[in-house]
Amino acid sequence: MTKRSSWIQIIIFTAFISVFFVINLILPDKGFSERENRELTKAPEFTLESLFSKKFGSKFESYTTDQFAFRDSWTTLKARCEFAVGKKENKGVYLCGNDTLIEGYKPPDKKQLDTNISAVKDFSENAGVPVYFALVPGNSEINSRLIPQNAPNSSQNEIIDYCYEKSGAKNIDIYSALADHADEYIFYRTDHHWTSLGAFYAYEKLMDSMGIAPAPLSSFSPVTVSDSFYGTIYSQSGISWVKPDTIEIFTEQDDTTEVMNYSGAEPSEGKLYDYAFLGKKDKYSMFMGGNTPLSTIKTKNTEAPSILIIRDSYVNSLIPFLQNDFSEIHVMDLRYYKVQLMTSTVTDYIKEHDIDEVLICYSVYNFGTDANVFMLR
């Protein structure tokens, strides 16, 4: 190497490491990462105790990577490189056709699943009212054909069959309802939830099972409320070059429909659609304003039956469809309603509020992993 070439190499190398050293020093630390949908690590406080407990060192290291200048561009570059060398996934997320991001499904811990399903069974026997049970498969099941060939992706349908056989409840075949429309826009391409259209097909099936005539699709007029939605899978994946999702709503909140949320000490008025979330990262939380421990929805149809839904977040976009078919819809999230369930039971709640029917509705993923289902008593 010539002397001149050596100097060029030295300048490039030292400039690269020192420029980023200085930029990182100057740029203010960021708080929330829109792209990754999480709080970035802040500079840890230095104390002798944190130093010797080794916490300081490891926290400082995550601080350096989290706050690295132009972090989002670096993670995109890494994802691009992965695909350039023939990988078909990044961070466990497959990049499928039509800009669809799908995470492969891993079978749940058998013990957790069995605990959950036996809780459902015992509850169905003792609830005193009809109990419906709906497990919602994700995009990795409904659109498994989009996933790279032979890629690890366990069957969710097998889990559903396993659970339905043991549930003792009135099982609702959400799988076929969705699979029949697999080609339609029933799942967000960048999020793990179903779209409002997906929720509609589930609604149809639900009503059929309950012996109620569902409102036909043609009776709804979908309105696009956002065309810039990037969901959770997008956040996880680092695959930043896909196009965003569109969020539609099919039916407005009826003027007479009253929503109450029981999140804090005092109940507060809620909405079926909280449009404030459309300005934030977490746009799916627009439905019902996100998960609450307990919400009640009272409609004008006082003659119709009342229903209690034990659920996860998929139900948030299903509720608007139910306005015309029930007098009261009680929505309970066991993950956040724990405290109240220490002193009373779900069965007590059913008696107290004169509930006619119960629907247990979970995504297969959450039902297999959630450790709170045992509180269903």
Add this chain to the structure above:
Amino acid sequence: MVFSSILFMFIYLPVVLAVYYIVPLKWRNPWLFVVNLVFYGWGEPVYILLMLFSIIINYISGIYVGKYREDNIKKAKSVLVFNIIINLAMLMFFKYYDLFANTLRLIPGLEFIQPLGIALPIGISFYTFQTMSYPIDIYRGDSDVQKNFISFGTFVALFPQLIAGPIIRYKDVASQLGFRASSAEQFASGIRRFSIGLAKKVLIANNIGKLWDTYSAMASSDLTFVGSWIGIVAFSLQIYFDFSGYSDMAVGLGRMLGFEFMENFNYPYISHSVTEFWRRWHISLGTWFRDYVYIPLGGNRKGKARQLLNICIVWALTGFWHGANWTFLLWGLYYAVFLIIEKLYLLDALNRAPKFIGHFYTILVAVCGWVLFQLNSLSECGVYYKAMFGLGDGGFVSPVDSYYFTSFAVMFAIAIIACTPLAKNLFDRLPQKAKSFSTPALILLALIVCTGYLVDATYNPFLYFRF
């Protein structure tokens, strides 16, 4: 601290280099001494004390061995023996105590022995060997006493090779500890070497290592014949690129600071015999054992039987050096067997046979050896070997294998080519001008892509944090 981290590359290194080249020459060693301890103490501050203890003991031993060896060689020898005992005792206690305790507990009547759960001080196996070489070299008259405590401390804790080698012998760097000339050419060659090492570690080893993680964690019912080979070949590549990448970075960083360290790897996977493999793999360790164990034991000078015994001893120790688990001892003896067979019969035959035979055999031995090296227990090894020999529960091949193979095919191809000197030879044949232009571009490219992977590494989202 590790080299392949944002912390090292974009905070530690620029500060260390800037101060090193700004301060007056006489302050360079004290500066290195301090930053070495910071580097070492980053993960485990308490062990700085252990490092300082080791430096002091060996520094003093060196002075006394040097003092006595002129007129009272017996006294010098007892100081040396005492020093070696302390060094080995330190290594034994911090690295092997729990293994010994857990093993002894299995004997009826000794159940009272409790393991202590000691966290292994990082790099202890490397720097203990390194410091031990110092009084031995003085005793043998191979080097002079280092009177300057700071210079000696700088040698022991020198951050580039502190945690993963190469294991440098004192006599090899003694002359560099005082005044080091530094030149732009040397610095630039250090940069090239560091960039190559970084790319090997971050882009190849980390990448292909994921595949081994997947396969080594697979249930025996899922592990197929083809899958087990994909997995262990991935590991064979991972460990080579990880380890040699680290050595490249060490050599490169050394050059940036004006040091020349010995080479540690020389394309081991192109070897045509196991004997050759070990001349090309982790050279500094092999050299250390040859100089300080094999030859003192008599080497090949005391008859064939004694030589074979010496080989067994050296390789049992070499294996055991790699980790506190009996499987490492077996792994060392596994190589002893092949080395002895080669020495007695095979080497001549291999030399006469077509080259690809020796090549194939060597790779097979190395690849099969890594199972023993990397899995934690003999029962795990048993399951894995069964699959590799087509006797496992998982069958011949599964669709998942073909997914992983196609996903990683390009990485495999890149890695296998990079195991050979092919790319280097082609690059060397470029005209001077092309080399001058492409080198800075390649360095920049490596830095940028590696930074992308490093920034992404701790991308560990908890997506429901705000939901």
